[in-house]
Amino acid sequence: MTHPNTAWGIDSVVVVADEPEAAAADLARAFGTQPERAADGAITVPVGNSAAGNSITYLTQDALRARYPDGAAEPPPGPAMIWVKVDDLDAAERWLRESGVALYPTDDGLVVPAREACGVMLGLRAAARPARATQPAPLPE
Numbered sequence: 217m218t219h220p221n222t223a224w225g226i227d228s229v230v231v232v233a234d235e236p237e238a239a240a241a242d243l244a245r246a247f248g249t250q251p252e253r254a255a256d257g258a259i260t261v262p263v264g265n266s267a268a269g270n271s272i273t274y275l276t277q278d279a280l281r282a283r284y285p286d287g288a289a290e291p292p293p294g295p296a297m298i299w300v301k302v303d304d305l306d307a308a309e310r311w312l313r314e315s316g317v318a319l320y321p322t323d324d325g326l327v328v329p330a331r332e333a334c335g336v337m338l339g340l341r342a343a344a345r346p347a348r349a350t351q352p353a354p355l356p357e
Contacts, residue, residue: 220311222303224345228260228271230297230337236274243272256282269343286320287329287337295336299325301343308340 233239240251240259249262258275275283280296287297302308309326312319319328325341332338 221308221340223300223308223340224303225301225343226270227299227301227339227341227343228273229295229299230273230275230280232277232280232293232296233274234276234293236276236279239274240272243274258283284322284327284337287327296330297327297337297339299339299341301345302340303342303345305340305342 231239236257236259240261243261243263244251247261247263252260252262254260254273256275256279258273258279260271260273262269262271264270277290284297305325309319312326312328317328318332319326321327322339325339328338328340330337
């Protein structure tokens with residue numbers, strides 16, 4: 217599947233939680249990973265295939281607004297943002313702007329405000345696609 221914005225996969229999800237540490241601890245236990253704490257109190261838990269770098273970040277509503285002042289909605293606790301991997305960030309930005317979608321740059325990539333994306337912010341960041349796994353050789357008969 218190809219898309220004009222060059223998106224090819226989900227990178228991470230940002231979740232608003234009243235108690236980010238408790239939510240992250242539960243998920244980290246389930247995945248057997250070590251949570252990472254950011255200076256703003258957000259806690260990121262690596263999930264899934266570690267080579268893919270996927271993660272879920274938990275933070276408070278205040279921390280979300282501080283990180284993304286131009287894009288954060290006022291969601292109740294739950295998913296607030298999805299980061300998507302793209303092949304070409306410039307092509308993604310061009311296509312979105314030509315389509316009339318508001319967005320703004322951040323240190324992490326591009327952000328489409330929640331008001332433009334069905335109430336959940338959409339982040340786009342450039343990422344190299346992983347090498348495809350080769351198919352195992354057939355077993356001898």
